[in-house]
Amino acid sequence: SAVISQKPSRDICQRGTSLTIQCQVDSQVTMMFWYRQQPGQSLTLIATANQGSEATYESGFVIDKFPISRPNLTFSTLTVSNMSPEDSSIYLCSVTSRGQGAVYGYTFGSGTRLTVV
Amino acid sequence: DQQVKQNSPSLSVQEGRISILNCDYTNSMFDYFLWYKKYPAEGPTFLISISSIKDKNEDGRFTVFLNKSAKHLSLHIVPSQPGDSAVYFCAALTSPSTDSWGKLQFGAGTQVVVTP
Numbered sequence: 001s002a003v004i005s006q007k008p009s010r011d012i013c014q015r016g017t018s019l020t021i022q023c024q025v026d027s028q029v030t031m032m033f034w035y036r037q038q039p040g041q042s043l044t045l046i047a048t049a050n051q052g053s054e055a056t057y058e059s060g061f062v063i064d065k066f067p068i069s070r071p072n073l074t075f076s077t078l079t080v081s082n083m084s085p086e087d088s089s090i091y092l093c094s095v096t097s098r099g100q101g102a103v104y105g106y107t108f109g110s111g112t113r114l115t116v117v
Numbered sequence: 118d119q120q121v122k123q124n125s126p127s128l129s130v131q132e133g134r135i136s137i138l139n140c141d142y143t144n145s146m147f148d149y150f151l152w153y154k155k156y157p158a159e160g161p162t163f164l165i166s167i168s169s170i171k172d173k174n175e176d177g178r179f180t181v182f183l184n185k186s187a188k189h190l191s192l193h194i195v196p197s198q199p200g201d202s203a204v205y206f207c208a209a210l211t212s213p214s215t216d217s218w219g220k221l222q223f224g225a226g227t228q229v230v231v232t233p
Contacts, residue, residue, distance in 0.1 A: 009158075042223045094160075111160050
């Protein structure tokens with residue numbers, strides 16, 4: 001399965017600032033996703049990162065708050081903009097290749113633990 | 118609306134015994150179900166999956182059972198080992214379509230503690 005490098009692994013940020021999280025995959029993948037795991041809760045899908053076009057956001061998430069880029073088939077970034085303490089979460093990148101996800105599962109990065117103070 | 122539910126937030130089991138984790142779902146359109154394991158400070162790791170056309174899938178110490186009529190699945194770990202101590206997430210997936218390819222819906226997770 002693909003190997004994901006996600007950076008940074010953790011950060012403490014001031015409210016009102018922005019943080020960009022990077023997701024680098026060691027092979028070309030069809031699908032890239034960004035998830036959020038708030039403290040004590042499950043993983044929630046933020047958006048699907050589409051190569052060469054705008055990301056597809058889930059209900060409750062908007063591009064102005066979580067801009068996403070995916071310039072090629074191995075790299076994506078998620079920016080958490082104008083942060084507030086409510087944005088303190090673990091953010092995870094996930095990938096799969098078409099046809100494989102249901103059988104072999106989706107590969108996740110190790111996550112970025114964000115604390116907003 | 119939570120479509121995948123894990124109602125037991127924690128489970129404690131003795132080493133060598135069976136661990137049974139339960140998961141319920143509400144969306145009859147789910148075609149695949151997956152279990153993930155997560156250690157602290159790491160991303161979830163895929164364990165095992167099952168198609169909705171099957172009722173059982175086994176991989177080593179891990180077996181997943183699916184009861185479609187009850188919209189219920191379970192993960193059995195036999196025998197349980199101390200290294201199995203982690204959070205286990207149940208997840209569900211619909212088949213690819215134009216609008217909804219590949220979106221995993223996760224349960225809240227069950228913390229498993231295996232004691233010596």
